[in-house]
Amino acid sequence: MPADNLINEDFLILVVDDDDAIRFVASDTLADAGFNIIEAKNGKQALDVFKTHKPDLVLLDLVMPEIDGFQVCEALRAQPQNETLPIMIMTGLDDEESIARAFEAGATDFIIKPLNHFILEQRTRYILRTSRVLKTLEQREARLNNAERIAKLGSWDWNGQKKALRVSKEFNRILGFAEDHPTAVTEMVGLFRDEEKDRVKALYQQVLKDNETSFVLEHTMYPSEEHPIRVRQEAEITYLENGHVRVSGTLHDITEETSSKDQILQLAYYDTLTSLPNRTFFKTHLEYSVKQARKNGACCAVILLDLDLFTRINNSLGHDAGDKLLAVISQRFLEAMNNPACIKLNQAAIDPYTVNEKSDDVLARLEGDQFVVVLNNFSRLDDVIAVIQRLLKRLSTPMQYNTQSVVLTASVGVALYPVNGQDSETLVRNADAAMRFAKSQGRNNFRFYSSEIDAKSKERLSIENDLRHAIHNGDLELHYQPKINLATAEVTSAEALVRWTHPKRGMISPGQFIPMAEEIGLINELGDWLIEEACQKTKHWNDMGIGPIRTAINLSAIQLKTPGLVEKVRSALDNTGLIASQLEVEITEGVLLEDSHRTLRTLEGLRSLGVKVALDDFGTGYSSLSYLTRFPFTTLKIDRCFITDSVKNAQSGAIVHTIIDLCRHLNLEVVAEGVELEEELRFLMKHHCDLIQGFYFSPALDPDSFANYLRKKPWLDQLSDLD
Numbered sequence: 001m002p003a004d005n006l007i008n009e010d011f012l013i014l015v016v017d018d019d020d021a022i023r024f025v026a027s028d029t030l031a032d033a034g035f036n037i038i039e040a041k042n043g044k045q046a047l048d049v050f051k052t053h054k055p056d057l058v059l060l061d062l063v064m065p066e067i068d069g070f071q072v073c074e075a076l077r078a079q080p081q082n083e084t085l086p087i088m089i090m091t092g093l094d095d096e097e098s099i100a101r102a103f104e105a106g107a108t109d110f111i112i113k114p115l116n117h118f119i120l121e122q123r124t125r126y127i128l129r130t131s132r133v134l135k136t137l138e139q140r141e142a143r144l145n146n147a148e149r150i151a152k153l154g155s156w157d158w159n160g161q162k163k164a165l166r167v168s169k170e171f172n173r174i175l176g177f178a179e180d181h182p183t184a185v186t187e188m189v190g191l192f193r194d195e196e197k198d199r200v201k202a203l204y205q206q207v208l209k210d211n212e213t214s215f216v217l218e219h220t221m222y223p224s225e226e227h228p229i230r231v232r233q234e235a236e237i238t239y240l241e242n243g244h245v246r247v248s249g250t251l252h253d254i255t256e257e258t259s260s261k262d263q264i265l266q267l268a269y270y271d272t273l274t275s276l277p278n279r280t281f282f283k284t285h286l287e288y289s290v291k292q293a294r295k296n297g298a299c300c301a302v303i304l305l306d307l308d309l310f311t312r313i314n315n316s317l318g319h320d321a322g323d324k325l326l327a328v329i330s331q332r333f334l335e336a337m338n339n340p341a342c343i344k345l346n347q348a349a350i351d352p353y354t355v356n357e358k359s360d361d362v363l364a365r366l367e368g369d370q371f372v373v374v375l376n377n378f379s380r381l382d383d384v385i386a387v388i389q390r391l392l393k394r395l396s397t398p399m400q401y402n403t404q405s406v407v408l409t410a411s412v413g414v415a416l417y418p419v420n421g422q423d424s425e426t427l428v429r430n431a432d433a434a435m436r437f438a439k440s441q442g443r444n445n446f447r448f449y450s451s452e453i454d455a456k457s458k459e460r461l462s463i464e465n466d467l468r469h470a471i472h473n474g475d476l477e478l479h480y481q482p483k484i485n486l487a488t489a490e491v492t493s494a495e496a497l498v499r500w501t502h503p504k505r506g507m508i509s510p511g512q513f514i515p516m517a518e519e520i521g522l523i524n525e526l527g528d529w530l531i532e533e534a535c536q537k538t539k540h541w542n543d544m545g546i547g548p549i550r551t552a553i554n555l556s557a558i559q560l561k562t563p564g565l566v567e568k569v570r571s572a573l574d575n576t577g578l579i580a581s582q583l584e585v586e587i588t589e590g591v592l593l594e595d596s597h598r599t600l601r602t603l604e605g606l607r608s609l610g611v612k613v614a615l616d617d618f619g620t621g622y623s624s625l626s627y628l629t630r631f632p633f634t635t636l637k638i639d640r641c642f643i644t645d646s647v648k649n650a651q652s653g654a655i656v657h658t659i660i661d662l663c664r665h666l667n668l669e670v671v672a673e674g675v676e677l678e679e680e681l682r683f684l685m686k687h688h689c690d691l692i693q694g695f696y697f698s699p700a701l702d703p704d705s706f707a708n709y710l711r712k713k714p715w716l717d718q719l720s721d722l723d
Contacts, residue, residue, distance in 0.1 A: 011128050012036045012053060016046040016072065017061035017090065026059055026090065026115055033121045043067025047075055057128055062091040062102060070105045077106030086131045088123065090115065152253035158185070161244040174231070174253045176223030191221040208245070213237050218254070230255045269345060271365045273323055274330035277343055282364035282372055286424040288349035289376050292359045293417055300359075300376050300417045301384050304431040305333075305391065305410045307369035308443040312590070313406065321401050326369065329408070332394040333371060337363050337387070342373075371410075372431075381448075388412055388446050396444075411439035412446035420449045433457035464520050466502060467513055471525050476500050478533050479700035480551070483671060483691040484715050486684075491710055493550035493584065495693065496534045497700045498526070518558055527559045531569060535576040535583060537703055542578075546710045552584040552614060557591045561598060566605035573609065580610030584635065588616050592627055600631060607632040614671070618659065628666055636663050640674025640694075647679045657687050664688075682722065 013035050017023040020041075027037045038053055040046035043064050050058065058076065062069035069089060076082045089102045089110035099110060109127055111120060154171025158164070165188075169179040175191060177183055189197060196219050207215045217233045235249030269281040277285070289300045307329070314322040334343065341360040362374040373391070378384055392412070398405045413435025421427040434449040436457065447453060470476050480494040500508045517523045530553055538551040559565060573580055585606060592599060603613050614635035615627065628636070638659055645652035656672075663670040672684050675694030684692060697715050 011057065012038065012055040013057045013059060013124070014038050014040060014046065014050060014053070014055040015059045016040045016043070016064075016069070018042050018064045019061070022061070022090070022113065022115070025117075026120065029115070029117045029120050030059075030124060033124070035124070043069070043072045046072050050076065056131065057086045057088065057124065059088050059090060059124075060107075062089055062098065070101060073102065073105040073107055084131065084134055086127045088127060154251040154253075156249055156251060158247045160246060161240055161242070171251050174229065174251055175221065191223060193220070193222065196220060207237070211239070229253055230257075265345060274327050274365050275343075276330050276334070276371075277345075277362060277364035279364070279366050281345070282362060282366065282374070283424065284349050285346060285359075285362045286374050286427070288346065289359045289362075289374050290417055290422075290424055290427070293376070298376070299378070299419075300374060301378065302415045302417075302427045302431040303373040303375065303384070303388060303391075304366075304413045304415075304428070304435045305371045305373070306412075306435050306439065307395075308409045308411055308439070310369035310408065313408075317401060317404070317406075325399060325401060325406060325408075326365075328399055329395060330365060330371075332397070333363055333373075333391055336390040336394040337361060337373070338390075372428075384414060384416075385446075388414070392444070392446070409444035411435050411443050413438055413449065414446060415449045430454070436460070460516075463502075463505075463508070463513070464516060467500070467516060467520075468522060470500055470502075471517075471522055471529060474529075476526075476529065477702065478530065478537065479702055480537075480706040481693060481700040482698050482706070482709060482715070483693045484697050484719075485691055486689060489716060489719055491549060491713075491715070493552060493691065494706065495552045495554075495586070495700070496530065496537075497554075498530055499700075499702075514556075518556065523556055523558050524562055527555065528568060531572045532575070535572045535578045538582055539576045539578040541707060541710070542582075544707070546707055548579075548582055549710070550582050550584050550612065552586050552612075554586045554616070555591075560587065560591060560602050565602055566609065569606060569611060570609055581612065584612035584614055586614040586616040586637070589618065589627070592631065596630075603632050607634075616673075625662075628662075628668070633668060635669040635671060637671040637673050637693075638689075643672050643674050643680055643684070643694075644676075646683050647677070653683065656683075660687050660689055663690075678722070685722070 013030055015023055015026045015030070015037060016039070017026070018041055023039055023041070027039055031037050038049060038055060040049045044067050046058070046060070047067070058072075060069045060072060069091075073087055073089075076085060076087065086108045087106060089099075089107045090113055091098060091102070091110060092113040102110060109123065111123055152170070152174060154174050155168040156171050157166045165183060165185050167183050172179050172181050172183055175183070175188065177187070192200065200217060200219055203215070203217060214234070214236045218230065219233075220228050220230050222228045230253075232252045232254050233249055234252070235247050238246040238248075240246055269277060269284075271278040286300075286302065292298070293300045310322070313325060339361055342363045344360065346360065359376040361376055364372050364374075366372050373387065375384055375387060378387075392410060395408055395410055398407050400406070413431045413433065415421055415427045415431035415434060417427055420430045430449040434447045434453050437453045438445050438447040441447070477499050478496045479499050480496055482491040483493045483495065484490075485492040498510055498514070500510075500513055502508050514523070514526070517526045534551045534553050538547070538549065541547045541549065555565075569583070569585075572578075573583065585603075587599075587603075607613060612634045613632055614637055615631075615633050616637045617639045618636050627633075636659070638656060642652050642656050642659075646656045647653065660670050662668075669690050671691040671693055672680075672689045673693045675681055675684065675692050675696045677696065680694075681692060681696055697718060698709060701709055
């Protein structure tokens with residue numbers, strides 16, 4: 001009893017009756033029972049009091065003047081917040097019609113006058129207790145609905161035996177139905193596309209067949225064509241008697257989550273410049289393709305494409321131009337593949353719980369100017385070759401950048417699963433070896449991997465390692481080709497040419513190991529050694545009393561772009577004590593196209609030291625005369641092709657004559673290189689060329705032989721024979 005009193009004190013009851021006696025009796029009875037009481041004498045006052053005090057129960061007389069109990073009940077029920085308010089009618093009218101009308105107006109219960117004190121108290125306790133339970137349930141349901149709404153998580157229950165589906169409000173909201181809509185299974189299924197419907201049905205049937213007790217499924221539904229939603233369903237299955245099942249589950253709207261996930265996947269798996277799949281995408285999908293090919297006894301191919309000489313585009317037109325061209329190339333490759341799915345992320349490749357999908361072909365950009373294709377759907381090598389030919393054809397079509405027409409080619413290597421490798425790493429490595437072999441064979445072609453290529457690849461790797469060793473251990477040597485000054489009949493300069501005599505392979509051509517040094521990142525180390533060695537040897541000849549002569553060294557585009565070159569040259573001059581004017585650097589016309597502003601700054605820095613600067617192979621490149629005024633050249637070298645033709649072709653002879661006259665007016669020293677025949681020499685002497693370099697006088701000599709050459713001066717006899 002004390003516990004009930006404590007509970008009763010929490011409740012406020014409004015007693016409404018126009019009969020004072022009855023109102024007092026009811027109020028006293030309930031007050032004695034421990035309830036808090038407020039009163040109203042009529043219907044109007046009841047509504048006003050209710051508005052102010054918000055009681056927990058209304059004890060209401062039906063028959064009152066002006067506003068009767070029926071109207072009060074209807075007015076209270078009309079307000080949404082009073083939907084579950086307990087309203088108990090007090091009436092002496094015990095006919096069924098009045099009772100029915102009271103319930104229609106919204107009454108919860110009724111009690112007959114005259115009032116029985118005990119029944120009134122117990123009936124009130126029961127109604128309030130029930131009301132409290134109902135409110136608790138309503139609050140819980142409201143919290144659950146709110147939680148479902150926030151989480152975008154609806155719930156459902158399917159009773160297969162009764163063919164009944166119950167769903168939550170959020171379930172209906174997610175699918176676009178009214179909150180209280182009695183959603184049917186057919187309506188839910190109607191929101192699937194046909195292919196998705198078949199996939200979900202097949203999965204559900206497989207789950208039941210395997211007697212699984214739960215499943216998780218992601219799929220797309222279409223409440224409207226314009227706004228599809230992505231949902232995840234998680235469900236538990238209870239197997240009933242007679243083969244029926246009961247399935248309870250949740251429906252989670254993951255549209256935004258999927259969108260965010262897609263953005264993350266876009267950043268993780270796609271190249272920002274070209275929008276093609278990136279290296280991570282490629283690696284993931286190649287592993288999946290190999291797995292599927294192994295499972296199905298099929299083949300797949302890795303096609304590696306490396307653009308030929310693309311660095312020249314970046315260096316001559318700028319990196320912005322290079323990026324724009326790469327975007328165009330990517331689009332062309334995509335068109336050549338003729339398969340939009342080749343850049344679609346296969347979820348099964350990254351998520352083992354995702355339903356397996358077909359292995360589509362993949363086109364990706366690995367890095368820089370390197371692209372790769374994984375072919376899964378082919379039956380013969382001709383299919384692979386056809387894809388390669390389409391790619392190369394689309395690539396070779398001229399592209400326009402501003403006013404310039406750009407034509408590109410690529411070297412392509414192919415490795416096949418399972419013939420050329422049983423795993424993704426081996427396939428990529430072998431495709432790379434085949435691509436490098438294709439590049440070494442003249443570029444703009446393709447090669448399938450073979451044991452011969454493997455041998456050559458291993459041989460190249462061996463040479464690369466030996467080259468590293470040779471540079472680090474001083475196994476290289478400079479040879480010097482003299483330049484004869486026709487005016488003084490003296491050797492006033494020489495070109496230093498690097499030579500490598502391999503202990504097992506013999507002499508290796510500079511045309512082979514210098515490009516190799518550039519590719520494997522050793523050209524700067526090689527260049528640093530060459531600068532130091534040339535300065536040291538030239539100073540040594542000075543100390544021996546031979547000379548003085550000027551030694552010319554060749555600089556590559558990579559060296560010129562490397563920060564600190566001027567300081568390295570300064571350091572070599574300081575370390576050896578060589579006079580700066582005895583050192584000359586030679587660069588080719590092609591170097592001038594590659595970041596000409598940086599090249600100009602570097603050459604001006606070298607000239608400020610006192611180092612001479614020569615333009616090599618003049619006439620074989622773009623031959624822009626503006627170079628001769630923009631860059632600080634002191635010397636110009638006429639390419640051998642013009643020298644060879646000068647005595648046979650009047651036009652070539654005229655070009656040589658013009659170059660010599662031009663250099664004289666620009667105060668540039670002019671060197672003819674590659675002179676081998678007497679008639680070539682006589683032609684150059686006639687036109688007053690300054691310096692002669694070539695086999696007519698001497699090939700490049702090792703340091704000791706060159707010193708003897710300077711001492712014995714055999715060129716003097718050769719010159720005297722011309723008189």
